[in-house]
Amino acid sequence: MESVDAMTEPELLAAARTGDPGAFDRLVAPYRRELLAHCYRMLGSVQDAEDALQESLLGAWRGIGGFEGRSSLRGWLYRVCTNACLRLISRRPRRVLSPDHGPARQDTAELGAPVSGPIWLEPWPDDISADTPHGRWPEPMVDTDDPAARYLRRESVELAFVAALQFLPGTQRAVLILREVLEFSAAETARMLDTTPASVNSALQRARKAVGERTPGPSQRDELAALGDDGCRALVDAFVAAWERADVPALLTLLTEDARFTMPPLPAWFDGRDSVARFLAERIFATPWRLLPFAANGQPGFACYLRTAEGEPYRLGAVNVLTLRDGRIREITGFLDPELHRHLGLPLELAAPDGGPEK
Structure with a gap:
């Protein structure tokens, strides 16, 4: 039997459809890093991103038999991940930075009790190479001319940009990331979100304006x-x-x-x-x-x-x-x-x- 390591993507897809978990893992492995980054931008939390990615990959495994290839595998995985993130957004408060939570203080003796719950924006580690509880973190984010790797652009995970994204409604958040960061077309984005290209373009205009107002100045x-x-x-x-x-x-x-x-x-x-x-x-x-x-x-x-x-x-x-x-x-x-x-x-x-x- 041919090793999954030697299989092409079409061969891996065919094997995964027959219920081969090893083929599925090998099939999605090249996309894990960028999908995790996508979930982080959507949710503003490394912990929520891990949860969303795990839910997404479980859903993709269960649904791989129904994937008909009308879109690319990458696009289909982004659809699954985006919708998992949208479900999580609907159940949790937005993640914020301190200035959006309350006013500054003057008294250094009273810092207040920790505010618990999933409300704080979390940092995205660029270069952690050690094993984490959920596997290995992405390699350092570097500049590249490769269009397939543009999700690694530094400005797309900057604190101010990710914080601004959290103030958008979930669908606008998804549209802006899919169109501006990942460079999917309006038609591809519409298919992922079960809407129309016209609606995508309208949402993109509103999202650009809102994020631009929250992120003035140079990146x-x-x-x-x-x-x-x-x-x-x-x-x-x-x-x-x-x-x-x-x-x-x-x-x-x-x-x-x-x-x-x-x-x-x-x-x-x-x-x-x-x-x-x-x-x-x-x-x-x-x-x-x-x-x-x-x-x-x-x-x-x-x-x-x-x-x-x-x-x-x-x-x-x-x-x-x-x-x-x-x-x-x-x-x-x-x-x-x-x-x-x-x-x-x-x-x-x-x-x-x-x-x-x-x-």
Whole structure:
């Protein structure tokens, strides 16, 4: 019997239709990465994206016998995934960032109780290579001229763009992603959503306008390009050095005047460089930290480890994603949820100060 590894896509499809699970897994394997990214854009959560992808692949396995090939296999899988996401959207609140949840605070002593539930936007890891509870995360998102890989474009997963998507009705969200990011035609998108090309075009216009109003200014990809590799490296190195030595004045030189610091699931966030400086000095640097570079959403970031007692290891306390503007840091978006940290596959501890092993 021929190995599934040697089969062509038509042969795999034929075998999958007869109930061969190995052929089905091999058939959909080339599309898993982009389908997961699609679910993340739709839902704003790596955990929800995993759930939606698993539901979608189970539905595709059950329905593969009815796939008649009128569209491409890729298009059919996107239809299954998109509709799974739309069902999840109808059952859950939108995912938001802190400024959309409540006003900024001034009092650094009262950060509020964590707000639980599926309401916070989550980061998308660019370059996590470790095994996660649900398999391996995608490889680094890179620029490419290959049309089949354009879903990897950095701006399509930037925090501001994904956050703006969450304010669209589900169908508009799907239309914008399918048409603008994945470049399906209006006719293909209409078939996926069981509607008409005219309705798709109308929804696309409304979605473009709404997202454009929420994402003014250059993309983070453009900001990073303007900064250049050397400039970005220098900014990251300066941030790490200043943070690890608790040097607030040095950090302030890296921030814009209107910088923000957010930390979901805590409701508190701080707006403006002076407020951020006060929070850093009074709360953040009460304990020592170590930072591990971590790219997320096509933006620079860090896994942040804190030590609460002398001689103990540094334990993962936050994942911070930086948003840049004109070569400085406009926003530090901190994600504090331990469950999210475990899902990202990051090490939960770094080496103890005495050189003990990492865990």
